[in-house]
Amino acid sequence: MASSGLLLALGLFMGLSVTAHAAPLDEPLKPLPPVPALDPKRVQLGQRLFFDPRLSVNNTLSCVSCHRLDKGGADDKALSLGFDGKPVAVNTPTVFNASLNFHQFWDGRVDTLEEQVHAVVTSPTEMGNTWETVVKRIADDPGYAKDFANAYPDGVTKPNIQGALADFERTLLTPNSRFDQYLLGNTDILTPREKFGYQRFKEYGCIACHQGVNIGGNMFQKFGVMGDYIGDRGNPTQADEGRFNVTGDEADRQVFKVPSLRNVAVTAPYFHSGSAPTLERAVEVMFKYQLGREPVKNDTELIVEFLKTLTGEWEGKPL
Amino acid sequence: MRALRRFGLLLVGLLLASVLLFMYVNSSERQAASYIESRDLIRLLKQQDAIWDNEVLKARVALSHNYDPLVSPLHEMARLWQRLDIIESESGRHAPSLWETQRDEYLKAIKEKTRLVEQFKSHNSVLRNSLAFLPTAEDDIQAEFAQLSDDDKLQLQSVVIDTYDLLLSSMEFSLLTTREMAAEVLLGLNRLEVNKERLPVNLHGSIDILSRHIALILREQPRVNELLEAVEAVPVSDHLDTITTLLEKDQEKAASKYQRNHVYLLVFATLLLLILVWLAIRLVRSFGEIKRVNKALQTANDELEQRVEERTRQLKDTQSELMDTARQAGMAEIATNVLHNVGNVLNSVNISTDLVSRKLRNSKGQGLAKAMQLINEHSHDLGRFLTEDEKGKLLPGYLNQLVEAMAVEQQGLLDELAQLSKSVDHIKDIVSTQQSYAGANSLVEPLVVSELLEDALRMNAGALTRHHVTVIKDYGNVPRVMGDKHRLLLILINLISNAKYAMAGVSNDARNMTLSATVVNDETLQISVKDEGEGIPAENMTRIFAHGFTTRKDGHGFGLHSCALAAIEMNGHLTAHSEGPGTGATFVLQVPLKLAEGEP
Numbered sequence: 001m002a003s004s005g006l007l008l009a010l011g012l013f014m015g016l017s018v019t020a021h022a023a024p025l026d027e028p029l030k031p032l033p034p035v036p037a038l039d040p041k042r043v044q045l046g047q048r049l050f051f052d053p054r055l056s057v058n059n060t061l062s063c064v065s066c067h068r069l070d071k072g073g074a075d076d077k078a079l080s081l082g083f084d085g086k087p088v089a090v091n092t093p094t095v096f097n098a099s100l101n102f103h104q105f106w107d108g109r110v111d112t113l114e115e116q117v118h119a120v121v122t123s124p125t126e127m128g129n130t131w132e133t134v135v136k137r138i139a140d141d142p143g144y145a146k147d148f149a150n151a152y153p154d155g156v157t158k159p160n161i162q163g164a165l166a167d168f169e170r171t172l173l174t175p176n177s178r179f180d181q182y183l184l185g186n187t188d189i190l191t192p193r194e195k196f197g198y199q200r201f202k203e204y205g206c207i208a209c210h211q212g213v214n215i216g217g218n219m220f221q222k223f224g225v226m227g228d229y230i231g232d233r234g235n236p237t238q239a240d241e242g243r244f245n246v247t248g249d250e251a252d253r254q255v256f257k258v259p260s261l262r263n264v265a266v267t268a269p270y271f272h273s274g275s276a277p278t279l280e281r282a283v284e285v286m287f288k289y290q291l292g293r294e295p296v297k298n299d300t301e302l303i304v305e306f307l308k309t310l311t312g313e314w315e316g317k318p319l
Numbered sequence: 320m321r322a323l324r325r326f327g328l329l330l331v332g333l334l335l336a337s338v339l340l341f342m343y344v345n346s347s348e349r350q351a352a353s354y355i356e357s358r359d360l361i362r363l364l365k366q367q368d369a370i371w372d373n374e375v376l377k378a379r380v381a382l383s384h385n386y387d388p389l390v391s392p393l394h395e396m397a398r399l400w401q402r403l404d405i406i407e408s409e410s411g412r413h414a415p416s417l418w419e420t421q422r423d424e425y426l427k428a429i430k431e432k433t434r435l436v437e438q439f440k441s442h443n444s445v446l447r448n449s450l451a452f453l454p455t456a457e458d459d460i461q462a463e464f465a466q467l468s469d470d471d472k473l474q475l476q477s478v479v480i481d482t483y484d485l486l487l488s489s490m491e492f493s494l495l496t497t498r499e500m501a502a503e504v505l506l507g508l509n510r511l512e513v514n515k516e517r518l519p520v521n522l523h524g525s526i527d528i529l530s531r532h533i534a535l536i537l538r539e540q541p542r543v544n545e546l547l548e549a550v551e552a553v554p555v556s557d558h559l560d561t562i563t564t565l566l567e568k569d570q571e572k573a574a575s576k577y578q579r580n581h582v583y584l585l586v587f588a589t590l591l592l593l594i595l596v597w598l599a600i601r602l603v604r605s606f607g608e609i610k611r612v613n614k615a616l617q618t619a620n621d622e623l624e625q626r627v628e629e630r631t632r633q634l635k636d637t638q639s640e641l642m643d644t645a646r647q648a649g650m651a652e653i654a655t656n657v658l659h660n661v662g663n664v665l666n667s668v669n670i671s672t673d674l675v676s677r678k679l680r681n682s683k684g685q686g687l688a689k690a691m692q693l694i695n696e697h698s699h700d701l702g703r704f705l706t707e708d709e710k711g712k713l714l715p716g717y718l719n720q721l722v723e724a725m726a727v728e729q730q731g732l733l734d735e736l737a738q739l740s741k742s743v744d745h746i747k748d749i750v751s752t753q754q755s756y757a758g759a760n761s762l763v764e765p766l767v768v769s770e771l772l773e774d775a776l777r778m779n780a781g782a783l784t785r786h787h788v789t790v791i792k793d794y795g796n797v798p799r800v801m802g803d804k805h806r807l808l809l810i811l812i813n814l815i816s817n818a819k820y821a822m823a824g825v826s827n828d829a830r831n832m833t834l835s836a837t838v839v840n841d842e843t844l845q846i847s848v849k850d851e852g853e854g855i856p857a858e859n860m861t862r863i864f865a866h867g868f869t870t871r872k873d874g875h876g877f878g879l880h881s882c883a884l885a886a887i888e889m890n891g892h893l894t895a896h897s898e899g900p901g902t903g904a905t906f907v908l909q910v911p912l913k914l915a916e917g918e919p
Contacts, residue, residue, distance in 0.1 A: 028383075028384035028385045029385075030385065030387065102390045203455075205448035205449075205451065205452060207384055208384070208444040208445065208447055208448040209444050211384050211385050211386060211387075212385050212386055212387035212390075213387055218386045218387050218389070218390050218440075219386050219389075219437065219440040219441060219444065220437055220440070220441050221441050221444065221445075222441065225445050225535070226531060226535070247434075251438065255441065290445075291448065292449075292528060292531045292532060292535070293452070293528060294524060294528065
């Protein structure tokens with residue numbers, strides 16, 4: 001009996017060790033999908049536009065001004081500054097992996113990246129521009145006109161500019177994070193503390209909202225399930241009403257899109273208002289106001305360590 | 320008529336073509352193909368909807384912690400719907416606004432379901448989290464109890480039981496969400512709040528956390544259940560079924576239309592076939608007709624040819640006959656001509672012989688015979704007789720007179736015989752001229768026109784005298800000319816003879832015929848014969864020179880004809896003038912003037 005049990009254990013162990021590096025784990029978190037195959041001409045145009053300040057009315061801001069690709073796809077400010085130098089309403093979310101979010105913006109007011117481009121370009125606090133101006137500026141540039149004519153049958157148009165930018169953003173995935181490697185079966189890549197952190201992440205219920213392929217970004221949730229964070233924080237603003245501003249539904253007050261936790265370690269400050277300067281603080285707020293739990297001893301630390309394994313690579317380099 | 324027919328044909332052609340076009344447009348098979356695709360899309364949509372529902376339920380029973388599958392069916396459905404919408408929005412597929420209504424209803428339902436699912440996700444996630452936490456919370460509390468002293472434990476036994484009961488009723492509530500259970504949980508929560516006061520302070524935190532989570536469950540569980548029911552109640556699938564029914568109905572309609580078109584097409588094809596057959600029959604018929612006509616034509620042609628041949632032969636025969644006749648007629652004409660001319664001259668011959676014979680009959684020669692008889696009777700006493708006898712004495716005088724008379728008589732006879740021989744010469748000339756008629760050779764000799772005229776008159780002298788015609792001679796100063804004496808004579812004799820006849824029927828006394836000869840413009844010799852006879856009616860003016868034309872009972876119509884011919888043969892012409900019947904007529908002969916040698 002004992003020997004047969006030993007044999008079984010051995011068999012299981014061997015089976016595990018054999019599959020350790022091959023079989024993806026079945027977890028609530030899912031590895032990043034591959035970068036989609038898109039027309040490289042369009043993607044390249046999108047990239048140029050992404051860096052082009054002519055999108056803003058006074059030629060001061062480009063997409064990359066706030067979505068800095070060297071700063072985790074966002075900036076380090078709580079609230080970025082618009083074309084007029086005044087702070088915008090909410091914290092800039094990262095552009096990386098944004099294509100995996102089910103809606104765009106904190107309040108999820110648009111469904112697609114194309115619409116997101118439109119909203120930002122024409123926002124009176126962000127780029128403050130009109131499409132008439134943007135299309136004219138781009139079309140007047142011979143280089144752009146030529147490349148657009150090559151990439152699109154109808155040349156420079158509003159939908160084509162939106163499409164090019166959106167296509168570029170679809171390529172902004174950050175694969176190869178250590179946690180993704182873990183999910184893909186390389187279980188040795190995480191340290192025990194990180195694995196513990198992941199376990200705590202699941203146990204405390206963070207997983208209830210931060211799950212799926214983007215570790216968040218697939219549902220709306222009230223900010224303050226177990227407490228009034230905004231009230232405790234003070235200085236409530238219109239933006240704090242979240243999705244209510246979109247739907248007008250009382251049930252949607254202070255409801256936000258659950259943000260993705262990919263690359264969370266490099267996208268401080270946190271929350272829609274940028275009111276949490278550090279990851280630790282953000283985790284603490286989540287414990288208190290969302291989970292209604294008291295973390296045991298250094299569980300916060302462990303979770304933060306786990307969160308740091310979510311940082312992926314862009315152009316072959318870690319963010 | 321022809322244009323009308325053509326227009327009619329064109330109209331019929333256009334009509335057929337437009338009917339064909341109409342049928343082609345109507346009988347597109349796209350409807351059927353796209354119907355199948357639409358049905359397939361709806362099937363896929365329903366499948367995705369079912370997957371969605373399934374994922375919602377999985378999330379509800381905490382089988383899944385990943386909410387991505389609650390998002391992805393929506394994307395897939397949006398994509399499928401877009402394809403379906405493109406197909407079905409095509410105009411003419413459905414009755415107006417029917418599809419739009421269905422589409423709007425479906426989109427509304429989808430929007431509502433999405434909204435509910437989003438809320439479900441939010442509420443369900445926190446509910447699941449709290450439910451999952453309950454045993455841990457309980458464990459935490461129990462662990463803290465365990466650390467208490469035994470006295471306290473005994474004292475707080477009921478609290479522990481109450482807490483445990485609350486945990487159980489909360490779990491039960493999550494499975495059986497009824498008002499009673501809710502009341503029980505609420506009761507348990509209140510009891511926990513009361514019990515908390517009896518517990519040490521260090522336990523308060525854990526109790527608070529537990530009660531917060533149970534309160535959340537109490538709040539969220541009915542909400543989640545409601546949402547779930549609402550999600551299930553959203554009639555996405557029903558709308559898809561309605562759309563299917565609509566598609567089916569319209570497809571049925573389209574199919575029946577297609578069937579009808581099929582029948583129409585069949586009828587049309589039959590019609591076309593009939594037209595084709597009719598045309599073929601007509602073609603065959605017209606071929607037969609053409610063949611028949613061809614045959615008839617061939618026959619007619621053959622007949623015609625035969626007739627032509629026959630007619631040609633007849634014509635040939637006739638021609639040869641005609642030629643014979645012509646030859647005979649020519650011969651007759653020549654003979655007539657000759658005889659006529661000869662007859663004219665014979666007149667003169669007749670007169671001359673008459674005169675000669677008469678003169679011979681009354682010859683003084685008989686007186687000589689009587690004188691000789693007297694001499695013979697007195698031959699014995701001839702001397703006495705001649706000297707003494709009364710009668711004898713007269714005899715020598717008588718003989719002298721007789722000699723003189725006989726000399727005169729002889730002279731007259733000689734003259735008359737000369738005239739006779741001239742006429743005979745003329746006859747000879749006429750004959751010889753006729754003999755060489757074809758050659759038309761003419762003998763040109765020096766002529767004195769007045770002599771010529773006199774000859775002509777002399778040859779008609781008897782007749783002129785008989786008819787009491789007075790000849791007025793108006794011979795101008797005409798020089799000697801070179802001319803064809805016989806032709807000129809022939810013409811003149813004819814003209815004089817005609818003039819005489821023309822005046823024969825005129826009863827008035829004066830039968831004047833004027834003969835004149837002049838030279839016109841130094842190049843033409845003009846001789847005219849003017850009578851005061853019956854004249855020529857205008858209608859006959861053009862015919863009088865024609866061969867065979869005559870107004871006389873015993874005339875043969877050759878005189879003037881031969882005269883005109885003769886004038887032409889001399890490079891001249893013969894013309895007639897008359898003011899009309901009863902006014903007389905003038906015939907004018909003009910020939911080129913050729914002076915004889917020696918004339919100035």
